[in-house]
Amino acid sequence: MRLSFRSLLRHEAVLAVLMIVALLVLAHQSDRFFTTANILNQGRLVSELGLVALTMTFVIVTGGIDLSVGSILGLVAILIGVFWKAGILLPLAVLLAVCVGGLAGFVNGLIITRFRVPPLITTLATLALYRGLAEGISESRSVRGYPEYFYVLGQGEVGGMPTQLWLLLAAMIVAGVVLGRTTFGRATYAVGANETAARFSGVAVDRTKVLIYTASGLVAGLAGAILVSRVSTTRSDMGMGLELDAITAVVLGGTSIFGGRGTVAGTVLGLVLIQALRNGLALAGVKGDGTIVVIGFVLILAILVTNIFGRDGDG
Amino acid sequence: MDTALETGMVVRRTRRLGRFVDAYGQELVVTAALLVLMAVAGTVNRRFLSETNLTSLFSGNAYVAVAAIGMSMVIISGNIDVSVGSLIGVLATISGTLAVKGYPIWFAWLFPVLVGVVVDAFIGVLVAYARIPAIVVTLGFLSILKGGLISATQGAWIANLPPGFFIAQFRVLGVPSPVYFAAVLTILAALWMRYSALGRAIYAVGGNGDAARAVGIRTKPMVVFIFALNGFFAGIAAILFGTQLQVIQSTVPPNLELNVITASVIGGVSILGGTGTVVGSSLAAVLFAAISSSLIFLNVSAYWLRAVLGLMILATVLADMARRRRIG
Numbered sequence: 344m345r346l347s348f349r350s351l352l353r354h355e356a357v358l359a360v361l362m363i364v365a366l367l368v369l370a371h372q373s374d375r376f377f378t379t380a381n382i383l384n385q386g387r388l389v390s391e392l393g394l395v396a397l398t399m400t401f402v403i404v405t406g407g408i409d410l411s412v413g414s415i416l417g418l419v420a421i422l423i424g425v426f427w428k429a430g431i432l433l434p435l436a437v438l439l440a441v442c443v444g445g446l447a448g449f450v451n452g453l454i455i456t457r458f459r460v461p462p463l464i465t466t467l468a469t470l471a472l473y474r475g476l477a478e479g480i481s482e483s484r485s486v487r488g489y490p491e492y493f494y495v496l497g498q499g500e501v502g503g504m505p506t507q508l509w510l511l512l513a514a515m516i517v518a519g520v521v522l523g524r525t526t527f528g529r530a531t532y533a534v535g536a537n538e539t540a541a542r543f544s545g546v547a548v549d550r551t552k553v554l555i556y557t558a559s560g561l562v563a564g565l566a567g568a569i570l571v572s573r574v575s576t577t578r579s580d581m582g583m584g585l586e587l588d589a590i591t592a593v594v595l596g597g598t599s600i601f602g603g604r605g606t607v608a609g610t611v612l613g614l615v616l617i618q619a620l621r622n623g624l625a626l627a628g629v630k631g632d633g634t635i636v637v638i639g640f641v642l643i644l645a646i647l648v649t650n651i652f653g654r655d656g657d658g
Numbered sequence: 659m660d661t662a663l664e665t666g667m668v669v670r671r672t673r674r675l676g677r678f679v680d681a682y683g684q685e686l687v688v689t690a691a692l693l694v695l696m697a698v699a700g701t702v703n704r705r706f707l708s709e710t711n712l713t714s715l716f717s718g719n720a721y722v723a724v725a726a727i728g729m730s731m732v733i734i735s736g737n738i739d740v741s742v743g744s745l746i747g748v749l750a751t752i753s754g755t756l757a758v759k760g761y762p763i764w765f766a767w768l769f770p771v772l773v774g775v776v777v778d779a780f781i782g783v784l785v786a787y788a789r790i791p792a793i794v795v796t797l798g799f800l801s802i803l804k805g806g807l808i809s810a811t812q813g814a815w816i817a818n819l820p821p822g823f824f825i826a827q828f829r830v831l832g833v834p835s836p837v838y839f840a841a842v843l844t845i846l847a848a849l850w851m852r853y854s855a856l857g858r859a860i861y862a863v864g865g866n867g868d869a870a871r872a873v874g875i876r877t878k879p880m881v882v883f884i885f886a887l888n889g890f891f892a893g894i895a896a897i898l899f900g901t902q903l904q905v906i907q908s909t910v911p912p913n914l915e916l917n918v919i920t921a922s923v924i925g926g927v928s929i930l931g932g933t934g935t936v937v938g939s940s941l942a943a944v945l946f947a948a949i950s951s952s953l954i955f956l957n958v959s960a961y962w963l964r965a966v967l968g969l970m971i972l973a974t975v976l977a978d979m980a981r982r983r984r985i986g
């Protein structure tokens with residue numbers, strides 16, 4: 344296959360170039376940026392967002408959106424504390440809470456497929472509902488003082504690498520294989536590209552969607568468990584705004600917000616770029632809020648550049 | 659009179675009523691919900707219907723209704739704006755800063771509205787001409803505006819505002835000015851969207867972009883115009899929001915964009931574009947305010963407020979979907 348100028352400017356390529364430039368500039372700003380310790384630590388910090396962004400990729404490829412992930416994370420975090428305080432063995436409490444996350448996602452999927460409520464509206468409503476449950480159940484009290492072994496998940500290391508980074512890497516591979524190499528992945532693209540056509544081709548559209556939203560809730564719950572373990576406490580406002588960060592990573596990674604197009608590799612690139620910018624700019628002395636501004640610009644610019652150069656005609 | 663003729667008239671009248679219910683179903687549902695809620699809360703606790711409570715309820719949330727007017731237009735045109743909360747925070751801060759710096763008060767009111775129009779027109783250009791989906795552009799602007807505001811101000815409070823600045827605290831015939839702003843702007847916008855060619859074009863763009871183009875609507879300038887209008891309403895909302903207290907906290911009100919979007923959608927604006935009215939969205943904004951307020955009077959713990967609100971949103975949406983399916 345001949346490499347044309349246009350194919351060179353595919354979104355992932357644009358993103359990779361953008362990332363290399365960013366990394367070079369950031370490395371120039373601070374000696375600490377390219378150290379192993381720093382990179383591993385950044386991996387630890389980005390794990391929760393990374394996990395959620397992976398399932399969000401599936402959701403957006405189907406042409407949907409899940410705004411409730413941040414709230415599900417908060418709800419699961421609170422439930423871990425509540426279940427454990429109620430005397431349930433901690434690992435069992437975590438498992439139970441994460442399953443509630445999956446249940447929350449399942450409810451999203453049911454409302455979207457059974458009642459035909461658009462995903463944006465459904466998850467807008469459950470964003471309020473799940474966060475509200477977290478607030479109501481916790482009454483704004485935080486739970487701390489977990490047993491030491493629980494912190495292995497969020498603060499410990501396995502084989503020299505942060506525990507959750509192993510989880511994230513494994514999840515990336517699984518997500519990449521499922522979306523790119525399995526029937527389920529093909530069905531996901533089919534649903535997003537043309538739902539009616541997919542239905543008539545015998546794709547189980549509703550089952551695919553319900554599974555994906557359930558997975559989204561389950562993974563948001565897992566991210567909640569990791570976050571609780573990383574910061575040693577639970578609060579009901581955990582994960583607020585996470586949905587927008589995850590969507591940013593996915594869209595930055597070239598997944599079309601209209602569905603049907605996108606890759607896990609793109610999302611991973613988007614994630615790395617976001618975290619590198621956050622970290623690099625922080626090391627260069629830019630405050631956190633300045634970093635948000637840069638990420639906003641990068642998001643618009645990346646899509647703009649792709650739109651101007653990288654498209655074959657309309658579409 | 660001929661009985662057949664009489665039956666015919668009754669049938670026609672019921673049909674007309676049926677059409678009215680179908681056309682304004684969601685507005686009726688929201689109004690009914692609002693009335694039931696007020697009746698229940700008023701019965702349980704008399705103070706809910708006291709003048710002080712109702713005044714603060716309507717006036718304190720009028721800015722959400724005003725912002726929802728612009729948001730409804732954006733959503734009806736088939737787009738979305740998730741940056742409106744951040745924009746309102748930025749514009750309120752600009753307004754307060756200008757007033758404190760000694761600029762004339764009329765300028766401190768008008769300039770932010772102008773900034774809102776310019777910023778959102780630019781968003782419209784990116785959506786229409788650079789073909790970036792509105793949710794992506796406004797997601798980017800959410801970050802830029804929010805981050806920019808916090809970096810610039812560190813969330814400091816703006817105090818010592820000049821006495822004539824607080825337009826939201828003015829009263830006419832005992833009713834605070836935000837109520838008038840929301841009511842007048844809603845009615846004007848509703849009439850304009852219903853009866854003017856330009857207003858109808860908003861529905862045409864959202865209903866079917868290609869068809870709109872075919873009948874001679876220049877869809878791209880139209881999208882820019884709709885976003886500019888959204889910026890105008892965000893500007894007014896920012897002034898009402900910024901002048902309701904004695905100080906302006908220069909941060910973005912949390913979840914404001916979601917509240918505005920929810921008000922539009924619960925008010926009957928279809929997220930798929932093409933249908934809905936601003937009357938519905940303004941009513942829904944009032945309904946939300948009433949729900950939050952009534953829960954306090956019904957002795958529901960403040961911690962459960964958001965959960966109940968979420969449940970109610972969900973119930974309204976499901977009821978609406980059932981109604982639409984019945985219509986077919």
